[in-house]
Amino acid sequence: MSRKSLYERLGGYDGITAFADDLMLRLQGDSRLGRFWQNRGDDGIAREKQLLIDYLCSSAGGPVYYTGRDMQASHKGMHISESDWAVFSIGFRVSLPARQ
Amino acid sequence: MSRKSLYERLGGYDGITAFADDLMLRLQGDSRLGRFWQNRGDDGIAREKQLLIDYLCSSAGGPVYYTGRDMQASHKGMHISESDWAVFSIGFRVSLPARQ
């Protein structure tokens, strides 16, 4: 029985970062979801990706202290539809690496 | 000769906040500039407006410690065109209150 944390099984910080890179590119390039990252600056997008990495690492049991907003506060008012979530969910699973 | 700071002449914190409220509504409703605030969450927009208020107050000589990014870093990569700046500049002047 594995005693590894999900953080370790996803390849640790670098594995989760590679996942986040892949996921962000996939979502930004998606015709239905790309609108959420259009017309924004480089620094804002880089900060958001770093927060995503920190959130994922922290949630998966990694040694990261997440100081960003909670998910509800950060998404309120974005008018994310049910079908947006469905598309996101598929992209998330496609980008997710095989757990070790 | 006036010895008042620009901060005071613009009506202090509340005057500059009213200005920022008016300016943000004007820009968000503009057909050419509105894209910069579309598809974003309520909290992100509220934070951005607060940073605008803090930046304006601080720049005008008010008692505010601005801790946000500098203007170059925050706008890099947004692909703001010359005509975008021209439209912004007009909106800025229209929203600006008469200095006291």
Place this chain on the structure above:
Amino acid sequence: MSRKSLYERLGGYDGITAFADDLMLRLQGDSRLGRFWQNRGDDGIAREKQLLIDYLCSSAGGPVYYTGRDMQASHKGMHISESDWAVFSIGFRVSLPARQ
């Protein structure tokens, strides 16, 4: 009957800033509480004072969007004693301006 908000009755942003300036100087100079601000950098203290101003303005009904931590999170682990709170409470009331 007054319909003014507490924010207005405390003199608005500038009144609350003057209050925070006075309070911080009083607490930093206090022989029992001064330890909380010793050995810290200028920028860290300036940021903390700005967060205090933002928190007070927001709590008093002013047009400020407070994005700092909640009071419980920011004070946990500081080992603030009952007598520390009593000293703080007196300083707070002494610095507080007469409400208009």
Place this chain on the structure above:
Amino acid sequence: MSRKSLYERLGGYDGITAFADDLMLRLQGDSRLGRFWQNRGDDGIAREKQLLIDYLCSSAGGPVYYTGRDMQASHKGMHISESDWAVFSIGFRVSLPARQ
């Protein structure tokens, strides 16, 4: 000849985090430097350690976007003496893992 980045040679994110954990405990327990972390809250210290990790990873060539203050701004006014730096420097080298 090694083509590994310093980030990799220090053991990546987890190696640098273990280093930062060790260093922070060493400095906080030091009779001359411990004053810089006394009388502060848990959240503030956890945030500072995370910023240290992010800064080290980013400086060493790792995939981390550091959004904290620069070193000069964050240390100004702390009255760090020459001998403080000497003690820090020794602790830094003692905590630093052997590069791979």
